[in-house]
Amino acid sequence: MTFLVLIQGYAVLREPLVSLTEGAVVAVVVGVGTGIGAYALEHRVATWAARRALAKERRGADGDEREKT
DSSP: OHHHHHHHHHHHHSOOSSOHHHHHHHHHHHHHHHHHHHHHHHHHHHHHHHHHHHHHHHHHHHTOOOOOO
16 A cells, blocks of 8 residues: 555656556556455355354353453
8 A cells, every 4th residue: 555655656746657548447457356356255255254253152152252352
Protein backbone atom coordinates (compact mmCIF):
# COMPACT_ATOMS: atom_id res chain seq x y z
CA MET A 1 0.00 0.00 0.00
CA THR A 2 2.82 2.37 0.86
CA PHE A 3 4.41 1.64 -2.50
CA LEU A 4 1.23 2.69 -4.32
CA VAL A 5 1.02 5.92 -2.33
CA LEU A 6 4.64 6.73 -3.16
CA ILE A 7 4.03 6.12 -6.87
CA GLN A 8 0.96 8.36 -6.80
CA GLY A 9 2.90 11.07 -4.99
CA TYR A 10 5.66 10.87 -7.57
CA ALA A 11 3.11 11.09 -10.38
CA VAL A 12 1.60 14.22 -8.81
CA LEU A 13 4.99 15.90 -8.48
CA ARG A 14 6.31 14.90 -11.89
CA GLU A 15 4.31 13.80 -14.85
CA PRO A 16 1.73 11.00 -15.01
CA LEU A 17 3.30 7.56 -15.34
CA VAL A 18 0.48 6.26 -17.53
CA SER A 19 -2.34 7.85 -19.47
CA LEU A 20 -5.90 7.82 -18.18
CA THR A 21 -6.81 5.02 -20.57
CA GLU A 22 -3.82 2.91 -19.56
CA GLY A 23 -4.66 3.49 -15.90
CA ALA A 24 -8.23 2.34 -16.48
CA VAL A 25 -6.99 -0.82 -18.24
CA VAL A 26 -4.62 -1.60 -15.38
CA ALA A 27 -7.44 -1.06 -12.86
CA VAL A 28 -9.73 -3.43 -14.76
CA VAL A 29 -7.01 -6.09 -15.01
CA VAL A 30 -6.26 -5.84 -11.28
CA GLY A 31 -9.98 -5.96 -10.45
CA VAL A 32 -10.58 -9.03 -12.61
CA GLY A 33 -7.51 -10.77 -11.18
CA THR A 34 -8.62 -10.02 -7.64
CA GLY A 35 -12.12 -11.28 -8.36
CA ILE A 36 -10.83 -14.52 -9.86
CA GLY A 37 -8.48 -15.04 -6.93
CA ALA A 38 -11.24 -14.41 -4.39
CA TYR A 39 -13.58 -16.79 -6.20
CA ALA A 40 -10.91 -19.49 -6.40
CA LEU A 41 -9.99 -19.22 -2.70
CA GLU A 42 -13.49 -18.70 -1.30
CA HIS A 43 -14.07 -22.35 -0.35
CA ARG A 44 -10.69 -22.58 1.38
CA VAL A 45 -11.34 -19.49 3.47
CA ALA A 46 -14.84 -20.72 4.39
CA THR A 47 -13.45 -24.12 5.43
CA TRP A 48 -10.71 -22.49 7.49
CA ALA A 49 -13.23 -20.20 9.23
CA ALA A 50 -15.57 -23.12 9.98
CA ARG A 51 -12.72 -25.13 11.50
CA ARG A 52 -11.68 -22.20 13.68
CA ALA A 53 -15.25 -21.66 14.86
CA LEU A 54 -15.65 -25.36 15.66
CA ALA A 55 -12.35 -25.44 17.55
CA LYS A 56 -13.33 -22.34 19.50
CA GLU A 57 -16.71 -23.87 20.31
CA ARG A 58 -15.04 -27.07 21.53
CA ARG A 59 -12.62 -25.11 23.72
CA GLY A 60 -15.54 -23.22 25.23
CA ALA A 61 -17.39 -26.47 25.97
CA ASP A 62 -14.30 -27.86 27.70
CA GLY A 63 -14.03 -24.75 29.89
CA ASP A 64 -10.72 -23.72 28.36
CA GLU A 65 -10.65 -19.95 27.98
CA ARG A 66 -6.99 -19.44 27.11
CA GLU A 67 -7.71 -17.68 23.80
CA LYS A 68 -9.80 -14.54 24.08
CA THR A 69 -10.40 -12.44 20.96
